[in-house]
Amino acid sequence: xxxxxxxxxxxxxxxxxxxxxxxxxxxxxxxxxxxxxxxxxxxxxxxxxxxxxxxxxxxxxxxxxxxxxxxxxxxxxxxxxxxxxxxxxxxxxxxxxxxxxxxxxxxxxxxxxxxxxxxxxxxxxxxxxxxxxxxxxxxxxxxxxxxxxxxxxxxxxxxxxx
Amino acid sequence: xxxxxxxxxxxxxxxxxxxxxxxxxxxxxxxxxxxxxxxxxxxxxxxxxxxxxxxxxxxxxxxxxxxxxxxxxxxxxxxxxxxxxxxxxxxxxxxxxxxxxxxxxxxxxxxxxxxxxxxxxxxxxxxxxxxxxxxxxxxxxxxxxxxxxxxxxxxxxxxxxxxxxxxxxxxxxxxxxxxxxxxxxxxxxxxxxxxxxxxxxxxxxxxxxxxxxxxxxxxxxxxxxxxxxxxxxxxxxxxxxxxxxxxxxxxxxxxxxxxxxxxxxxxxxxxxxxxxxxxxxxxxxxxxxxxxxxxxxxxxxxxxxxxxxxxxxxxxxxxxxxxxxxxxxxxxxxxxxxxxxxxxxxxxxxxxxxxxxxxxxxxxxxxxxxxxxxxxxxxxxxxxxxxxxxxxxxxxxxxxxxxxxxxxxxxxxxxxxxxxx
Numbered sequence: 001x002x003x004x005x006x007x008x009x010x011x012x013x014x015x016x017x018x019x020x021x022x023x024x025x026x027x028x029x030x031x032x033x034x035x036x037x038x039x040x041x042x043x044x045x046x047x048x049x050x051x052x053x054x055x056x057x058x059x060x061x062x063x064x065x066x067x068x069x070x071x072x073x074x075x076x077x078x079x080x081x082x083x084x085x086x087x088x089x090x091x092x093x094x095x096x097x098x099x100x101x102x103x104x105x106x107x108x109x110x111x112x113x114x115x116x117x118x119x120x121x122x123x124x125x126x127x128x129x130x131x132x133x134x135x136x137x138x139x140x141x142x143x144x145x146x147x148x149x150x151x152x153x154x155x156x157x158x159x160x161x162x
Numbered sequence: 163x164x165x166x167x168x169x170x171x172x173x174x175x176x177x178x179x180x181x182x183x184x185x186x187x188x189x190x191x192x193x194x195x196x197x198x199x200x201x202x203x204x205x206x207x208x209x210x211x212x213x214x215x216x217x218x219x220x221x222x223x224x225x226x227x228x229x230x231x232x233x234x235x236x237x238x239x240x241x242x243x244x245x246x247x248x249x250x251x252x253x254x255x256x257x258x259x260x261x262x263x264x265x266x267x268x269x270x271x272x273x274x275x276x277x278x279x280x281x282x283x284x285x286x287x288x289x290x291x292x293x294x295x296x297x298x299x300x301x302x303x304x305x306x307x308x309x310x311x312x313x314x315x316x317x318x319x320x321x322x323x324x325x326x327x328x329x330x331x332x333x334x335x336x337x338x339x340x341x342x343x344x345x346x347x348x349x350x351x352x353x354x355x356x357x358x359x360x361x362x363x364x365x366x367x368x369x370x371x372x373x374x375x376x377x378x379x380x381x382x383x384x385x386x387x388x389x390x391x392x393x394x395x396x397x398x399x400x401x402x403x404x405x406x407x408x409x410x411x412x413x414x415x416x417x418x419x420x421x422x423x424x425x426x427x428x429x430x431x432x433x434x435x436x437x438x439x440x441x442x443x444x445x446x447x448x449x450x451x452x453x454x455x456x457x458x459x460x461x462x463x464x465x466x467x468x469x470x471x472x473x474x475x476x477x478x479x480x481x482x483x484x485x486x487x488x489x490x491x492x493x494x495x496x497x498x499x500x501x502x503x504x505x506x507x508x509x510x511x512x513x514x515x516x517x518x519x520x521x522x523x524x525x526x527x528x529x530x531x532x533x534x535x536x537x538x539x540x541x542x543x544x545x546x547x548x549x550x551x552x553x554x555x556x557x558x559x560x561x562x563x564x565x566x567x568x569x570x571x572x573x574x575x576x577x578x579x580x581x582x583x
Binding site for chain 2: 019026060061065067091
C-alpha cells in the first residue's frame, strides 16, 4: 500500500460528524460540494488551507454521532490522505474503510503531534513519522480482512472482486 | 466462557456455534434500512457493484424521513432517487409521505423488527430495535449498499457492558432520564465498540416506549448496540405488531462483561444534557441558575412516541407556553399522530400555543422545521446537542425528557413539571 505525507491539522476529543459536514449541506451527496464545507463548524479556515495529501490528527472518539458517510467522503474529497486519532467512533471507522479513506488509531501520535507538523504514514507497517519533531510512532495495523478492503480501495471493489 | 445476548444473535446469524469478542464474522441480515439522506449514496454505490438487483425485496426498508415533505429542490431530488430505486426494485417496504414516519418509530410499529433479528441501517439510531431483543446497529451508505446487494454484513463481535436496572422510577422520570444518566456516567465514548446490555428486575417498570428511547441513544455513548431481554411486555408488543417469526435469545449465565453497573431507577431525577455533548448532564436539582430558552422541540426517533406525547400533553393541559416561546411537537408516525388526535393530545398542544408538525426528523439535525439563530437556546427531546446541530454554531441545545421539555415551554426556562404551580 502507498504511504501518506502531509501537513497536520490537529483537533481535540469527540469531533462529531455534524461539525465534519453539517446536516444543512446533506441535501447534496456530491463529494466536491461536501468537501467545500468540510470541518466548517469547527474550523472555518480548514477548507482554505488544506492541501492535497494533508493529514488530520485528533484525540478521542473522532467521527462520533451520525452515520453519514458524507463525513469521510467530505474529508477524502478535501484532499486529506489519512486521519490519525486516539480512537474513532465505530460507524465512522467502518465508513472510512468502506470508502477507502485510510485511518489509523495511535494514542501516542494523537497526543504528541502538533498542528503544522509534517508527518509521514506508512500504511503497511502502521509507522507514523513526525518529520518536524523527528519522532516515530507505531499505529495499530489493520486486521487482514480490512487490509483487503483497503487494498481494493473500498468495499464495493472488494465485493466486485469476490 | 459464555456468550452475551448480542454474541448469541450474531453467532446464530453467522452459522457459528460460538463467537467471541474481537472475532470478525459475516452475518446474514434480516433487514437493511436507509433514509432519504443515506440511501441516495448507497444506491449510487450499489450501481457500481456487479449485482443484479437487491438480495430480497421484502428485507429492505426505505424511509424518507429526514428532509420530507421535501424541504428544497435538492432534497426533492434525493427523495426522487430513493422512490425510483424502490419502484424499480419492487421494494415492499418503501414508505411514501402519508405513510412514512420517523424510521425508528415506524419500523417496530410496522412489525419489521422483531426479537432475534440482525438489522443494519444507514442511520446511527438504528440501535433502537434492541428494545425488542434484536441486534441492530447503524452503518454507513456503503455498508447499506453491500447489505442490499448481498444480504450480509461483516462485524467485529463486540464485548459488552452490563447495566443492571433495579427499582421503580418517580412520576416525572422516564427512559430519557435513564439513558442521559448513563451517558453522563460513562461518557460519549464510554461504550465505544461495545454492546450495552440492559438487564434486571427494574426493566419491568420501563414501558416499551421508555426502552426504545434507551436503546436509541446507545450510540450517544459510542455503543455498537443497546439490547434488552425479551420479556412479556416485549413479546406482547411484537405479537401485536408483527406476523414475522421471532427468536428469543438470552445471555449465558457465565457471559463475560467488560464492566457492570447498577442503575437504581428510584434514585434518578429528571436529567438534562447541557451543550455541547450528551455527556454534560445535570439533574434538575443541580441547576441553580435560570436558563432562559427560546424554543422547545418534542419529537424525534428518541422521543416522538405516544407515551412521550401523552406526558407532554399532561404537562401542557390547561397551561400555555411562555410568551415568545416556540414549542414544536412532532408525532413520530402517522399512527402516533392519529392516536394523539383521537386522545385529544393535539388539541391540548394547540390550545397551549404549541405547533404540531407532520412526522419528520427536521429540526433534530438542523434540517428544517425549527432551526436556531445565533445565541438562541432550545430544550429538545432529541438525541444530540453538538455544536451547530440544530442551526447556528452559536446556538445551544439542552437535551431532556418530554416532561422537562413541556414544563420548560411553559416557564420559558429549564424546568421540571414538579416545579409548576
